[in-house]
Amino acid sequence: MNTGIDKGLKHGKLAAAMLLAFSATAALADITVGVTVSATGPAASLGIPEKNTIALVPQTIAGQKVKIVLLDDASDTTTAVKNAKKFVSEEKVDVIVGSTITPASLAMIDVAAESETPMISMAASRAIVDPVDAKRRWVYKTPQNDAQMSTAITEHMSNANVKRVAYIGFSDAYGEGWANEFAGVAQARKIEIVANERFNRADTSVTGQVLKIIAAKPDAVLIGGAGTPAALPQKALKEKGFKGVIYQTHGVANNDFLRVCGKDCEGTFLPAGPVLVADQLPADNPVKKSAQEYVQKYEAAHGKGSVSTFGAHAWDAFKLLEAAVPAALKKAKPGTKEFRAALRDALEGVQNLPVAHGVFNMSPTDHLGFDQRARVMVKIENGGWKLVK
Amino acid sequence: MDFQIALLLGQDGLTNGAIYALLALALVLVFAVTRVIFIPQGEFVAYGALTLAALQAGKLPATLWMVVALGAVVVAVDGAIALRHGAMRRLPRMLALNLGIPLLLWALLAHVETAGLSLIAQIALTLCIVVPLGPMLYRLAYQPIAEAPVLILLIVSVAVHVVLIGLGLLFFGAEGTRTPAFSEGSLELGAVTLQYQTLWILAISALLILALYAFFGRTLYGKALRATALNRTGARLMGISTTMAGKLSFTLAALIGAFSGILISPITTLYYDSGFLIGLKGFVGAIIGGLVSYPLAAAGALLVGFLESYSSFWASAYKEVIVFTLIIPVLLWRSLTSHHSEEEE
Known part of the structure; x- marks a missing residue:
C-alpha cells in the first residue's frame, strides 16, 4: 500500500x-x-x-x-x-x-x-x-579581410604607375595590421614603401610625421586609419602642400568622414564594400539589389x-x-x-x-x-x- | 631634418605646448586651492569645442540640458539647506545663478538661429553654456567632501571624469567635429608659413596667461584664491570662504578648458573623449611644476609640446611613450630635491 x-x-x-x-x-x-x-x-x-x-x-x-x-x-x-x-x-x-x-x-x-x-x-x-x-x-x-582591400589598393596603384608609397597609420592593431598587409602585397607589385609612420586616434597634430613623409618624396600616401581621425593626416598633408595621390582604407567609409575632411579629401581613393555606392553599381552586379535593400531600410x-x-x-x-x-x-x-x-x-x-x-x-x-x-x-x-x- | 623642418616642428610644438600650458595652469590652480587633481579638466576642452560645433551647425547643444539639469539639482540641494536654516535671503541669488541664467540661455537659443551668428557671439554663447558646469560640478561633487584627503578627492575626480565622458558620447555622438578657423589663410615669414589660427592660439594663450597673472596679483578675488592655496585654515580665519574659492577656481578651470577647446578645434578634429589625452599632457606639465609653481608648469607644458612634436618626426610610433616617460625622471628629480612633508595625509 x-x-x-x-x-x-x-x-x-x-x-x-x-x-x-x-x-x-x-x-x-x-x-x-x-x-x-x-x-x-x-x-x-x-x-x-x-x-x-x-x-x-x-x-x-x-x-x-x-x-x-x-x-x-x-x-x-x-x-x-x-x-x-x-x-x-x-x-x-x-x-x-x-x-x-x-x-x-x-x-x-x-x-x-x-x-x-x-x-x-x-x-x-x-x-x-x-x-x-x-x-x-x-x-x-x-x-x-584586410588583404582583399589592400590588394585592391595595390592594383590601383600599379595601374596609376605609383612606385613610391608612404604609409601612415594608427598606432594600434588596425594601423599595424594594415602596415603588414600592405607591405606584403606592395612587395609583390614592386611598390617601394619610403616612409612608415604612426599616429594616435586622439592626436591633435601629425605635423612631424607628415613632414617626414613629404621629405621622402612619395608618389602616393596610404593612410591606415578608421573613421574621422583618418582625416587628420590628410588635412595636414594638403596643408603642407603634398600634391600626390592619397589613399585611405575602407575604415573611413562613412559620411562623418566626408563632413570632417571636407574639400581636403577630394580625389582620395579607397577600397570599400559595394554597399557604399550601391546605387552606382551596374545593374548586372549581383550585389546591387541586396545592397540597395539595406541602404533603403536603414535610411528609411x-x-x-x-x-x-x-x-x-x-x-x-x-x-x-x-x-x-x-x-x-x-x-x-x-x-x-x-x-x-x-x-x-x-x-x-x-x-x-x-x-x-x-x-x-x-x-x-x-x-x-x-x-x-x-x-x-x-x-x-x-x-x-x-x-x- | 633640415632647418625648415625644425622650424615647422617647433611651431607645431609651440602651438600644442601653449594649449597644454593653459591646461597645466588650470590644473595647478585647482589643485592649489582645493587639493583636487582635476582629471575632468580635459572634458571641458571637448565640451567647449563640441558645443561650439553644435551651435555652428544650428543645433541646440546637449550641454545646455546638462547645465539646466545640474543647475536644478544645485538649487534643490542648496535650497533645502537654506530652507532648513531659514536663510531665505540666499534664495533669489541662488535661483538666478543656477537656474535663471541657464533657462534664459535656453530661451535665447531656442529663438535665435545660432548658425548665422558671428563667431564671437557663438564663442560667447559656448562659454556661457559650458563654464557654469565647473562651479556646479564643484558644488555637487567636491564641496561636500572638501576636507577629505587628496586620495578621496582624486577618486571622485576619476568618477566625475568617467561620467562626463559617458555623457559626452550621449550628447555629441561618437564622431568628431572640426570648427572653421577664426581667420583663414597664412602668413609668410621667411622660410616658414604660419597659419593664422596658430597665431590666434599663441596670442590668446599669452593673453590668458597675462590676465591670470593680473587676476592673482591685482584683484581681491585673486588674492583670496592665493591665500586659500597657501593656507586654507589661515584664509578662513581671515574671512575668506573656502567654498567661494573652490567655486571660483573651478569656474576658471572650466573657462580655460572650454576656451582651449575652442582654440584648437579648428586645427584638429575633436571627439567626445579627446579631452582626456590633452588634459593628461597638461597634467605632465603641471607635475613638472610640482603642482604648485605656475611658471614651471607652463614651461613644463611647453616642453611636453616640443617633445611631442619632435618625437613625432623621429619615432612616431613611440611618441606617447616618450612624452609620458618624461614624468619619471621629473618625479625622481623632484623627490630627490624637495623635502616632502606628510602633513596632508
Missing part, C-alpha cells in the same frame, strides 16, 4: 517535471540571438550603426520568432567575453553575433567553441576565421545619407542566419545543442548568397566566403563617394 502511494507520488512528480521541462522547451523554441556590439568606447562610431541595424532585422526567420539579446561591450575585450559567457550560460542563445572589433572577437572564440555555439563576428581581421581549426569551426565573420529609419558600411556587416550577419536557419530547423529545435550544431553546419553550407557587402560562398576552409565582388574602388568626388569603374 505504502509503496503504491510512493509510486503514485513518484509518477506524479515525474509527470510534473516532464510537463515543466516541456513547457520550458516550448518557451525556448524562439531562436535566441546574442548580439554584442561596441556601442560605446573607441569603436563607438562602428558599433552604433551596427546597433541601429539590429533594430531593422526581421523579427521572424522561417516562421520562428527571433529573440535578440543586445549587449554593449564598450569596445572592451573583457566585457565582450563576459557578454559572450552570459549569452551561453544565462540566455542559452543559439548563435552569437559580435563583436565589433577584432581583439574582442578573438577573445570570444574560446567561449563560442567551448559552448559549441556558432558565432558571427563583425570585425575585420583574418585571424578571427583563419585557419578554420577545432575552435574556429564555430566562428564566421562578415567583413572583408535614420534619414537620408545616414547609412554606413559598418552597419551593413551586422545586416549581413543576419542575412547569413536567414539563409542558414531553415536548414538547421529541419534537424533540431532551437534552444538545443543539436540545433546549434546544425546551424553551424548550415552556415558552412551557405552558397551564392548576395548580401550588402558581396556574395557569400562559405566552405569548410573559408568562413568568410567573400570574393572580389566584395570590394570596389571608390573615389571621393564633390563631397560624395564615386564608384571607380
Whole structure:
C-alpha cells in the first residue's frame, strides 16, 4: 500500500517535471540571438550603426520568432567575453553575433567553441576565421579581410604607375595590421614603401610625421586609419602642400568622414564594400539589389545619407542566419545543442548568397566566403563617394 | 631634418605646448586651492569645442540640458539647506545663478538661429553654456567632501571624469567635429608659413596667461584664491570662504578648458573623449611644476609640446611613450630635491 502511494507520488512528480521541462522547451523554441556590439568606447562610431541595424532585422526567420539579446561591450575585450559567457550560460542563445572589433572577437572564440555555439563576428581581421581549426569551426565573420582591400589598393596603384608609397597609420592593431598587409602585397607589385609612420586616434597634430613623409618624396600616401581621425593626416598633408595621390582604407567609409575632411579629401581613393555606392553599381552586379535593400531600410529609419558600411556587416550577419536557419530547423529545435550544431553546419553550407557587402560562398576552409565582388574602388568626388569603374 | 623642418616642428610644438600650458595652469590652480587633481579638466576642452560645433551647425547643444539639469539639482540641494536654516535671503541669488541664467540661455537659443551668428557671439554663447558646469560640478561633487584627503578627492575626480565622458558620447555622438578657423589663410615669414589660427592660439594663450597673472596679483578675488592655496585654515580665519574659492577656481578651470577647446578645434578634429589625452599632457606639465609653481608648469607644458612634436618626426610610433616617460625622471628629480612633508595625509 505504502509503496503504491510512493509510486503514485513518484509518477506524479515525474509527470510534473516532464510537463515543466516541456513547457520550458516550448518557451525556448524562439531562436535566441546574442548580439554584442561596441556601442560605446573607441569603436563607438562602428558599433552604433551596427546597433541601429539590429533594430531593422526581421523579427521572424522561417516562421520562428527571433529573440535578440543586445549587449554593449564598450569596445572592451573583457566585457565582450563576459557578454559572450552570459549569452551561453544565462540566455542559452543559439548563435552569437559580435563583436565589433577584432581583439574582442578573438577573445570570444574560446567561449563560442567551448559552448559549441556558432558565432558571427563583425570585425575585420583574418585571424578571427583563419585557419578554420577545432575552435574556429564555430566562428564566421562578415567583413572583408584586410588583404582583399589592400590588394585592391595595390592594383590601383600599379595601374596609376605609383612606385613610391608612404604609409601612415594608427598606432594600434588596425594601423599595424594594415602596415603588414600592405607591405606584403606592395612587395609583390614592386611598390617601394619610403616612409612608415604612426599616429594616435586622439592626436591633435601629425605635423612631424607628415613632414617626414613629404621629405621622402612619395608618389602616393596610404593612410591606415578608421573613421574621422583618418582625416587628420590628410588635412595636414594638403596643408603642407603634398600634391600626390592619397589613399585611405575602407575604415573611413562613412559620411562623418566626408563632413570632417571636407574639400581636403577630394580625389582620395579607397577600397570599400559595394554597399557604399550601391546605387552606382551596374545593374548586372549581383550585389546591387541586396545592397540597395539595406541602404533603403536603414535610411528609411535614420534619414537620408545616414547609412554606413559598418552597419551593413551586422545586416549581413543576419542575412547569413536567414539563409542558414531553415536548414538547421529541419534537424533540431532551437534552444538545443543539436540545433546549434546544425546551424553551424548550415552556415558552412551557405552558397551564392548576395548580401550588402558581396556574395557569400562559405566552405569548410573559408568562413568568410567573400570574393572580389566584395570590394570596389571608390573615389571621393564633390563631397560624395564615386564608384571607380 | 633640415632647418625648415625644425622650424615647422617647433611651431607645431609651440602651438600644442601653449594649449597644454593653459591646461597645466588650470590644473595647478585647482589643485592649489582645493587639493583636487582635476582629471575632468580635459572634458571641458571637448565640451567647449563640441558645443561650439553644435551651435555652428544650428543645433541646440546637449550641454545646455546638462547645465539646466545640474543647475536644478544645485538649487534643490542648496535650497533645502537654506530652507532648513531659514536663510531665505540666499534664495533669489541662488535661483538666478543656477537656474535663471541657464533657462534664459535656453530661451535665447531656442529663438535665435545660432548658425548665422558671428563667431564671437557663438564663442560667447559656448562659454556661457559650458563654464557654469565647473562651479556646479564643484558644488555637487567636491564641496561636500572638501576636507577629505587628496586620495578621496582624486577618486571622485576619476568618477566625475568617467561620467562626463559617458555623457559626452550621449550628447555629441561618437564622431568628431572640426570648427572653421577664426581667420583663414597664412602668413609668410621667411622660410616658414604660419597659419593664422596658430597665431590666434599663441596670442590668446599669452593673453590668458597675462590676465591670470593680473587676476592673482591685482584683484581681491585673486588674492583670496592665493591665500586659500597657501593656507586654507589661515584664509578662513581671515574671512575668506573656502567654498567661494573652490567655486571660483573651478569656474576658471572650466573657462580655460572650454576656451582651449575652442582654440584648437579648428586645427584638429575633436571627439567626445579627446579631452582626456590633452588634459593628461597638461597634467605632465603641471607635475613638472610640482603642482604648485605656475611658471614651471607652463614651461613644463611647453616642453611636453616640443617633445611631442619632435618625437613625432623621429619615432612616431613611440611618441606617447616618450612624452609620458618624461614624468619619471621629473618625479625622481623632484623627490630627490624637495623635502616632502606628510602633513596632508
